[in-house]
Amino acid sequence: MSDTVRTWRHIQQRYNLIGTKCTTCGELFFPSRVVCPNCRRKGNLEPFQFSGKGKIHTFSVIRSAPDNFKKSAPYAVAVVELEEGAKLTSQLVDCDVEDIEIGRIREDGEDGVISYGYKFKVIK
Template sequence: MMTETVRTWRHIPQRYNLTGSKCLQCGNVFFPSRIICPECRRKGKLEELKFSGKGRIHSYSVINTPTDEFKDIAPYVVAIVELEEGARVTSQIVDCDPDSIEIGDEVEMVFRKVREEGEDGVISYGFKFKPKT
């Protein structure tokens, strides 16, 4: 069972890449991917888009009192990042002092551990962002 879970998880490209979609009709970009453009409806044709992973902090919050699952890493920053391509994603900001973060700071995507399920469980990885150096 465990082998099957790991195999399935590794075949999901969105787990390893920051991907979304772009409407070829109006040019809007979306994260996560969509199958229909909300602007163009059926007239729009969407294609997969791999984002650069670079962006700026649009808004953020410092979490000082987290749930039990995240108490070991508090305080930490959760932000809305506006990617260079225009889409916005919500992500944790890592490798920084929470007091040093400001709106407009440049950030870049990194691949990090998100959580571990149980003592002997599967470790989940995903994207987070860190300040650009």
């Protein structure tokens, strides 16, 4: 799938953190699913917008980056646990990688435009 097609196909979930919620069991999923793995065909999924707030579950600092990201190194990639419970992998931005701690992030804020991936800012 080309990058352009992939970008447009996933634009809702990328820019709005839209996943799904099973109305049968209450489980939340991100990214969206078409079938609830718990309820299977008895499940009923509906769109669900996540808040974008959460905490850093774990992270890694990339110091030796691949060619496309060499100008950004060092940078941090984290598993972010959203307040609603879903976890996603994200780049952490606008922070000193030495100051990152597990448990602290905030939503993308006034100037935040998510571009081709999920990014979170660290709270100090």
